[in-house]
Structures are given as C-alpha cells and as structure tokens.
Amino acid sequence: MKTRSAAEQEQLALLQGTLDVLILRTLLFGPQHGQGIARAIQDTSEDVLLVDHGALYPALQRLEAQKWITAKWGTSSNNRKARFYSLTKAGRAQLVQQSHRWKRLAAAMARVLGHESA
Amino acid sequence: MHLFRRGRTHEDFSQEIESHLHLETERLIADGMQPDAARAAARKAFGNVAITKERFYEASRWTVIEQFLQDLRYAWRWMRHSPSFVATSVATLAVGLGLVTIAFTIFNAYVLRPFAVRDPYSLHQIAWHSRDGGGQGFTWRDYDELSRRTDLFNASVGEHTRVVSSNGRPLMTAVVSLNYFEVLGPAMQQGRGFGAIDADGIGSPAVLTNQAWTRLFNRDAGTLGHEIELNGRLFTIVGILAPSFTGLGYSPRDVFVPVTAWASPQRTGPREIRETEILVRLQPGVTAPQAETALGAYMNRGREHQDRVTADVRAQPSPNRVSPALLVLLSPVFAAFLLVLIAACANVSNVMLARAIGRHREIAVRLSIGASRGRVVRQLLTEGLLIAALAAAGGLAVAGWGLRLATVALFSTLPPSVSPILRLVPMTFDARVFLFALAACAAATLLFALLPALQASRLSLTDALRGHGGAARPQSRMRSALVIGQVTVALVLVIIAVTIARNSASIGSLDLGFTTDGVMSINVRGEQDELARSLAEVMSTDPRVQSVAVTSGNPLFNQGRIVAAAPAGTAAATPARCTFVSPEFFPILGLPIAEGRGFRADEARSAARVAIISAATARAFWPGENPIGKTIRIERSNGRPLDEFPDYPEVTVIGTVRDIVSGMLITGREPNHLYLPIDPSDVHASAILFRGRTDRDLNAEALQEIFRRVAPDPQIFEALPLSEMRDLQMYPFFAASWVGSLLAAIALGLSVSGLYGALTYALSQRTKEIGIRMALGATARTVVGLVFRQSIRLAAFGVAIGISIAFIALKLLNAAIPLATISLVDITAFAAGLVLVLAATLLAAYQPARRATRIDPAQTLRADA
Secondary structure, eight states, X not given: OOOHHHHHHHSEEOOTTHHHHHHHXXXXXXXXXXXXXXXXXXXXXXXXXXXXXXXXXXXXXXXXXXXXXXXXXXXXXXXXXEEEEEEOHHHHHHHHHHHHHHHHHXXXXXXXXXXXXX | OXXXXXXXXXXXHHHHHHHHXXXXXXXXXXXXXXXHHHHHHHHHHHOOXXXXXXXXXXXXXXXXHHHHHHHHHHHHHXXXXXXXXXXXXXXXXXXXXXXXXXXXXXXXXXIISOOSSSSGGGEEEEEEEETTEEESOBOHHHHHHHHXXXXXXXXXXEEEEEEEEETTEEEEEEEEOTTHHHHHOOOEEEEOOOOGGGTTSOSOEEEEOHHHHHHHHTTOTTOTTOEXXXXXXXXXXXXXXXXXXXXXXXXXXXXXXXXXHHOOGGGTSTTOOSOBEEEEEEOTTOOHHHHHHHHHHHHTTTOTTOOSOEEEEEEOSSSSOOOHHHHHHHHHHHHHHHHHHHHHHHHHHHHHHHHHHHTHHHHHHHHHTTOOHHHHHHHHHHHHHHHHHHHHHHHHHHHHHHHHHHHHHHHHHSOTTTTTTOOOOOOOOOHHHHHHHHHHHHHHHIIIIIHHHHHHHTSOHHHHHHTOOTTHHHHHHHHHHHHHHHHHHHHHHHHHHHHHHHHHHHHHTOOOSXXXXXXXXEEEOSSOHHHHHHHHHHHHHOTTEEEEEEEXXXXXXXXXXXXXXXXXXXXXXXXXXXXXXXXXXXXXXXXXXXXXXXXXXXXXXXXXXXXXXXXXXXXXXXXXXXXXXXXXXXXXXXXXXXXXXXXXXXXXXXXXXXXXXXXXXXXOSOSOEEEEXXXXXXXXXXXXXXXXXXXXXXXXXXXXXXXXHHOSSGGGEEEEEHHHHHHHHHHHHHHHHHHHHHHHXXXXXXXXXXXHHHHHHHHHHSHHHHHHHHHTTOOHHHHHHHHHHHHHHHHHHHHHHHHHHHHHHHHHHHHHOOOTTOOOSOHHHHHHHHHHHHHHHHHHHHXXXXXXXXXXXXXXXXXXX
C-alpha cells in the first residue's frame, strides 16, 4: 500500500464546488451513507480524486439544507446503523444542471489546454 | 424561523461520524488490514473529527440562540454574585422606565388609544365656526336634520352629556340618539344596548358603564333590571358596558339614556340648548372637505347673532387627536420624563463601565482563549439586556403603582366640588404600552450597556492580562462625561421645578382685588337667559340668601367680553373688558366704589347708559383727571375680533373701582374694565353671584331643591364656590410644580449616586497615589480636599452646561408666553438650583473623602509592590 504522502502527490485536490456534484452523482444510483459516498467517489474516479472524508459531512449538511437530498437512519449491508442519503426531485434537477455546466467547463478547459500544449 | 428550527441534534451527528468510522474500519479490515491499523487509517482518512463537528455546529443556525442562552446563563451567574449592584441598577432603571411608562400610558389613554367601538377611524365629529364663535354643540333638531343627510353620512350619532344627580350622587349622564349602540357597537359586559324596541318611548332604559357598575352596584351580577334614579325619574338598567368603552369623549360617562326616553322640554322647545355633539361615519367616497362644503348652507340657517358660519368635519377616532400643536404642547412634559430616564441610564452606564474596567482581566482571558470580540460584546450586551428586562418588569410595576397613587392624590387634592364629578379614562396597560416599555427597555439597554461593552472589548490583550486598564484614560473621560450629564439633567430639572413652584406660589398669592369667601357662582349652561332671571327672583326671596347679583359673566370664569372703548372725542380705541352687572355685584365681592357712586336700582332696571370703570381705565383714559361725568365711546367691532353692543354707543362714567382679576389668574389684573348696569330681566343676565346668610344653610342639596323649582332639569345650573374656582385655576400649577419637583428630586438623587460611584471608583484607582502623598506628609485635610476638588470639578462642568441649557430653554419659553404674572427667567430659581446641586455634590463626596483619610500609607505601598 502506498503511503499517504505519495498518494497525495498523485491525487487531485477537489475544486471548490465539485464535491456537491460528485455527491449528487453518486446518489443517482440509490440511497447511500456517508462512508459509502466517500468510497464511491474515490472508486469511480479510480483513486484520482482525494476526498477528505470529514469534508464530506458539511457538504452533505449543506445539500440537505437545500433539500436536494434527504436522509434517514437505516442499516448498512454489514448490519451497522448508518444514515442513508437519497436524492430528491430538486436534487436530480440540480444534478442535471450542474453536470451540464461541468461538462462544458471541462470541454472548454480541454480545448484551451490542448491548444497550448500542441 | 430558521433560528428556532433545529434539523438535527449534535448527538445525532456524532453518531453518524461514529458509524462512518466503523464502516470504514470494517471495510479496511475486509481489505486485509490489521484492526488497529484499520482504525487509525479510517481516522486519518476522515481528517479532524473535532473540526467537522465544529463546522456542523456552527452551520446549524441554532448556534445564535445557543450562544444567547449561554450568555444568559453566564449573565445570571454573574448577577447572582453581585446582587447589590444588580438591585441598585434595576431599581434605578425601573424608576426611569416607570416614569416614562406613566407619561406614555396617560398619553395613550387620552390621545393614542382609539375609542373601543367598531371602526373608530371612520368616526368624524361635526363642528361649526363663525366669526366670533364656534363649537361642537348642536340641537337635537340639528341632529335629526343632519342624520337625514344619507348622501354624506352612512351613520350619525348624537350625544349630550351632563351631570345629573341620582339620589344625591352626581352621575355623568349621556343622553344619546337611539342608534348609538347599534352604530358604535361597543362590547357589552351584560345585557344590551338601545334598539328598535326602545323606539316607542314607553320604557325608560339605561345602560351603565363598567366603572359606574363598580361604583354604584359593586359589580353585582343581578344589576340588570334594577332601576336607577336620574333627576327624580326612574330608568331601568338594560345593559352594562365592557370596561373598554366609556363614551365618545375624554371624560368617561356613568350612564347612557336614549333621548327618546329623556324627553326633557328642551328636546323640542324652540330655544333648545345647543349642546348635542354629533359624530358621523362618512359615506364611502365622501371626504371631510366635501362634507364641510355640503353642510355650509345648512350651518348658516337659523343662527341669530352669528354670521359666516362654516362647518368643520374632522376625524375623531380618540378623545384627543394627535396633532402637531398637541405634540408641541406636550413636548416639555415628555422631555422632562425622558431626561429622568436618560439620567437613570447614565447612572447605570457609569456603574457598568466601572465594572467593565474591573472585569478587564476576565475579558482578556476570554479573548485570549479564543472568544471573538463580537462574542464578548454580545455577552456584555446580554447582561445589560437582562438588567433592562428586569427593570422593564419593575418599571411596569412602578407605573401601575404610580398611576394608582397619582389618581388618589389627584382626587384628594382637587377642590371638593370638582372631585365627585371628575372621571378619568381607565389607564390600562394595553399592547401599545407594553410595546412602548419594550422599546424603551431596548433603548435603555443600548444607552447604558453598549458603551461599556464596546469600551471593554477594545482593550489590548497584553495590557489587560498584566492587570493594566489599557483603555483606562478614555474610559475615565467617558465616565466623567456621564457624571457631568447627570449633573446637567438634575440642574435643568431643579431650575425648572423651582421656577414652576415660585411662579405658582406667586400666582397663588395673587391679590384678586375682591373677596371670594362665602360667594357662590352659578352659571347657566347653554343660551337660556330667562332662567337666570327666574333663579335670581327665587333666590332674592329666599330667607337663606343674603344677597344676589346677576352678571353677564362671573369673575374667574373667563367669560368676559372685550369691546373697543375710547374716551369720547378721541380717535384711538383700546380693547376693554366689558361686564354687565346688577348693583349688588360690588358689595357681594367686597369691591368698594373708589370714586363717584354705585349703580342705582332704577339705572339697573332701565339699563341706563352709565358705567363704572376700573382704576386702570380711568388712569389710561384721563390721566390725572377726575373721570366722573366723562363719556366713553364704545365702537362697533367693524371686523375686529371683538364683541359689540350697538345699543351702548356711549356711556357716562359715574364711578370707579379698583382693578381686579376677573378672568384667568395667569393673565393677572385686567388693565381696562367697564361695568354696565343691568337687572335680572336683562338679556345679558346669564350668571349669578350670591352670598348666603350662613355658610351651611345653602349646601348642594338645598341648591338642587331651589334649582328644581326654576327649571325642569336642575343640571342646567352649574354652582361652584368662587374660592374653589380659584383653586381650580391654580390646580394645574400646583400639579405641575409637584410633578416637576418629583422629577427633579429623582434626577438629583441619581446624580448624587452617580457622583458617589465615580468618586469611589476614582479613589480606588488612586489609593496608591494617596498613600504616597500621605507618606510624604499630606494631612487628612489635604486628602479630603483632593476628593472634594475632584467632585466639584465634575459638578462644575455639569453646572455650566445645565445653567446654559436651562437659561436658553426658559428664555425661549418666556418669549412664547407673554404674561406679566409669569417670570420664567428667575435668578432665585437659578441660585436655588445651583445651591441644591452643589450641596448634592458635597454630599456625594463626603463618604469617599472619609474613606480616603483612612488609607494606611504603609499598607497600600506594600500591597502593590
């Protein structure tokens, strides 16, 4: 296993505001608890994105306050009590809007950077 | 909303984090890690748990409240540790808030609070103005005509009030139109108002106000159906009003009766008295000016001696309308009450400031362990708020007791003939008063707590931790300013109180020029001249009466008429008071004829064109000459705001009398006065003066009996001893001087305690210095001098500012009140204020000075080594 400092050098710190989209995107596949969301983000980004698990919770709290996600206590697959978050209708709409924005931004960034490196 | 809705508890969030760490640990174990390493890795991946929790905590908006509750707890603990400080602060503020609340409650009861009727803001009163008169009085015939004007009004009620005797007790009775309760819809406690079933005029229903129910029936539940005697007739009580409604005026009524049942001869007589007030609700779309224009023609009909009559329709939702004039009139009163509140706030602020300095170290510790400055200010403000809230509660209690006390004092000091008929609007604490108390409390908090809080939070950490008052210098300046402010307020109020007291004493001791002892005055209400004649005739044959005079207006009632008079043959006329009197007038008032002779009976009978004039008139018209036999010209008014008597173009002077105060005491003795002769049958005879053989024979009841022989409604006569009329005129001055003295005394007491606090604190700061001085040989005398000098220095500033403010304010007022009897810029008052305030300063310095002499140099020098 890699040491943390080595991993950090390879992983990318999250840009401001990206965490919200990642959480919403993760929840698209069904209700999930905090640890599950953190794991899913790390796994689906193939460990490129660095998520400080602690930083997840203020984001979850923020999304909950905006009524994009809801939460209730349930039992995890290995029989442990966990708080499960799920996407609301508003959250789904928000995700569509946000992912569109991110795609455009990513495409624009790619064009600019690709042009420069060429 | 968000402030009070808490999404999740802190424990719930902790549990979630706990569960996260467990899940992550289990996951890592499943990946093949050792349990201990897995736990550590999970924690590492999570980051700082405490910070996450903190962020959760900060983000949930509950924090503000939580912190506030914490501040409250803290403040409470702090207060429990210094009960005497809290008690004095609360008591000081409670007195200030209580006084302001009293002033506002009275203002609310008489000005702000609308009548407790349906839609009070649509009520309009109709009044009329003419060139030399006006009023709000109409006849019932006027009411009938106006209530038919449905093009203008969708409802109109009529009401005339009078004092009626009921088994010897005077009752304020309102004779009202039958629709009164239907239109107004006031809340009833029991029974009903008047309605269609009373229209036949067979029954005699009456409705009692709650106050009268309490007074007359002791709130007996079975009062309905009882009978009540009014003027010798029986009325059946059909309803009792709820306490909120006492009638459409500033003087509460006792009983209401419908005009259909009252049926006095004046109701239909051709010379009905114009004393019914008419209130209307305007039709939608009709404005008050439109109604005034539309009523113009009606107003000019059937009014003899009056021309160019115009209507005046004005909103009347409460007993007194809020008007700029009213506010200007009341502003000095409010200013005085407000000054006391400000003095109280300055006092508490000063003490708080001293305490804040004492708490430097504590505040510094809080700042150094991470409290934000805002948080510290909030903490100090919370403490202030707590004190202010306690003070507000105390203030309401003070106001309640104060009002009760003031009412008792009012009724026990009023002249005896007035107190039984005076009614006060109920002084209830309604939502407005509570809101006001709340606002005053918030303002007071800002006044006395914000300053110390800001000052205290501005100190430098290192200085404070070391125990130096880092900001001691500006703070001591601030404290001095507060003490100076208190002295200023106290001095201004003392000077004003002494000025009022001296003026009322000088007015009270004013020589009227005639005697009021044993003289009774009777006025006829309304315009019924022939009643004065019949009453005078009955009285002159009554063996209990020594002598009777008729007049066109009794002295001290301010009913005089002013004419333009001049010595015959000269051009310029001057205004002169003109009174028609019968020959007995002068002996009854003990007013000797100085030169010439009095009126003869035949001159009175024939209304001869002769006059007795005042000494001042004689001097002004014929200086140095004998006025007897000279002629005076009385001019027509010719558009001037004066009365005119066309039948008296010229009169011959037959005698002179000394000058008297015939109108208001504050205007003093009239310069010019003409007396013209009449007998009781004259049209100008509208008032009576008489003197009984003994003081006791003709009491109120005996008079009522005489009145009843002359008029069906004896309340048409208003009988009052002349001496009581004088007391009544004096009453506002005495009341003002009492209230002024009370406010001044409170302000003075506050400034003494403020000075005392400032000196005590200053002394505690200078203990070391004084110790050194004493070690170097300073005597007790010099130390005392030190303290007194500081006290005097503070007071001197306050005195200088106070004297200038009082001088300017009184000078302005003096210019606004052009009265010879009032002198507002009074050296004695200023001197008295100065002496009082200086004495208070020395009193405040006495205790600290004694304490200073007991400082032991050896001890103080060692203590702070």
